[in-house]
Amino acid sequence: MNKALFLDRDGIINERIIGGYVTKPAEFKLIPESLSLFAWAKEHGYLTVIVTNQQGIGKGLMTEQDLADVHTYMCSLLAEHGFAPDAIEYCPDPDGTNSTRRKPAPGMLLDAAQQLNINLSSSWMIGDSITDAQAGKEAGTTTILIGTYSNIPEADYICPDIKECMKILG
């Protein structure tokens, strides 16, 4: 079976737009430190799976094609450094719709695990929202929550930034 590094997108791979959505490539700002996560995965034999809530689609603020354009651009940036995510799982469902895939639900991780034969208990979920840790824990991964948090039971590790996160991954 495979093992995977599950990565949240907004706030981990690219800068978050507070109160808004990345609706086009020009709004996608890569966080350079995120490249070290892809490098680690490559070096240690982990698949990389991006799991991202994109309720801007469900709210009608952007289209599936807008998101596809953003992800094509993201992949081109990663490819410049020799990286390519093995899968990109996104969920367009708006908050409050009892979605089985929208984080904190684990559906995106479970679906990717089935498709890519991933052993979740030997995988990691890294994100910057409590819901990332919740989804990762529910799926059975080890979770790292990046940010200024404390006492989050679903987070196995909490650290301030990607640099510290790399020390945890080892």
Ligand SMILES: [Mg+2]
């Ligand atoms: Mg995030």
